[in-house]
Amino acid sequence: MSSIHYPPSTDLREMLRFSPDDGLIWLGEQRMVLLHTAALSALRKELIESVGMEQARRILTRMGFASGQRDAELARKLRGDATTIESFLVGPQLHTLEGCVHTDPVRLEVDVEKGHFYGEFRWSHAWEAEVHLKEFGQAEHPVCWMQVGYASGFTSYFMGRFIPFREVECAAAGAERCRIVGKPVEEWPDAQEFTPYFEADSIVGRLLELREQVEAMRQSLACRRRIPDLIGSSTGFQHAYDLVVKAATTKVTVLLLGETGVGKERFAHALHDLSPRRDAPFVAVNCAALPDELIESELFGVEKGAFTGAHAARAGKFERADGGTLFLDEVGELPLSAQAKLLRVLQEGEIERLGSEQTRKINVRLVAATNVNLHDAVEEGRFRRDLFYRLNVYPVTIPPLRERIADIPALVDGMIARFCSLHDKRVAGITDKAMNALKAQHWPGNVRELQNVLERGVILAPGNGWIEVEHLFIGGAPVMPPQAGVGADGKLREPQARLPTVAAEGDVHDALLDAGIPLEDFEQSLLRRAVERANGNLAAAARLLGMTRPQLNYRLKKHDGER
């Protein structure tokens, strides 16, 4: 009855990957879950009973809309070179593959450039119609809200304009099958009747907003000034943060400990901002960044003529921080002579500029930081024991990023927002797969390294698109566990049978045969490529190939032996 034929869905099925070892299912880069329709049905029923038919319809429509939008991104990616119709059919085909409904196109006109769209589809096996009938019996009006939301979300994203669909017949309302029609919102004379279902709900939204306000007020009571730069709710991080908050109102010298890149300067800044000194200067000095012969004049200042090159008197960092906070980063790198002077300042509360006999009273809160073990430095005679005791009154250890994986999503969100505004760019966000990859990293460079990776991601992601794994990790994405795909027969194929995901499997075979590449050569180049991709890590390469390490070794040796 319909003259529109679906192209093979091989490309779509290739996108669907099961990763049973780590409990993940992927559709492209988006994480999916297999849910029982019974569970969805229970959720739907509770929604209807607790917030009413209208609100439930709104929530479900918007939920479907969001998933349709996500799938529309795949359309562009997978069938960018195909005809517009084939590219559009990704939507109905994915909707079918995802098990929501079987879709038959009745009429379909798509002209993205002119903004013209008309679509009419018949649906069978609609899950929403099925569960609605079961829970509530025959309905008066069509009820496939989430599915209509999906069609609308997909089409609107695909067309770049709002194209709502409307269900004109529904299997749950007595029709033989469901039927939907979609066209631009301007072309619906009765658009106001159904477009509100696509908009964020006002009542629930307002309630949530109120609750957020209450929560924010509570938070601000608990901690009078919130520090936007310090993000994290993991135990280790919170512990460090609480220690800093408690120290802020006192004058105690704080020693911040932690690996490089964990954000020690931010903590020092927070300490300053939370302290009564917040309106006085915060001065930071990186002791490792200054040559030994300059460090003392930098810290304590210099009198004119104190040494060759001292043409004018200059105040040091201590004087500049007077009344405020001085942050000495990498304090373990201070030369011994400067350590002696620093100790005196801490004991006497006064400084002498180089080349001057005159002492000046100063009132400075000292925050020091180090990523080296000061105990060891003391034992090795590189750091004064008395200064160490003086600094180590109130140590605060900031955990490395790999010990606070739970904080990564919040950190990432904050960084994306910051880099987008810095680079004047908009991105839709980060894919689930990319987020998982970030969580799986070891992060020797900690938050700073994460920041660099995300800045690159923001720059490389397409405008308004998603940050994907490839935008984050150049030259080798992290190795993922083996994944199984779905074959044409609908069965899961074992990870070993996995073939390149970009090309349809038939193409690969044909290409190999056409090129006349001997199997042995192909095997060898595949093995080498896997080792390369795993950065020489044979265990990881073996995982990529779906074999054990001894198996990989054997095959590599076999090839070497033949040469």
Ligand SMILES: [Zn+2]
């Ligand atoms: Zn229906």
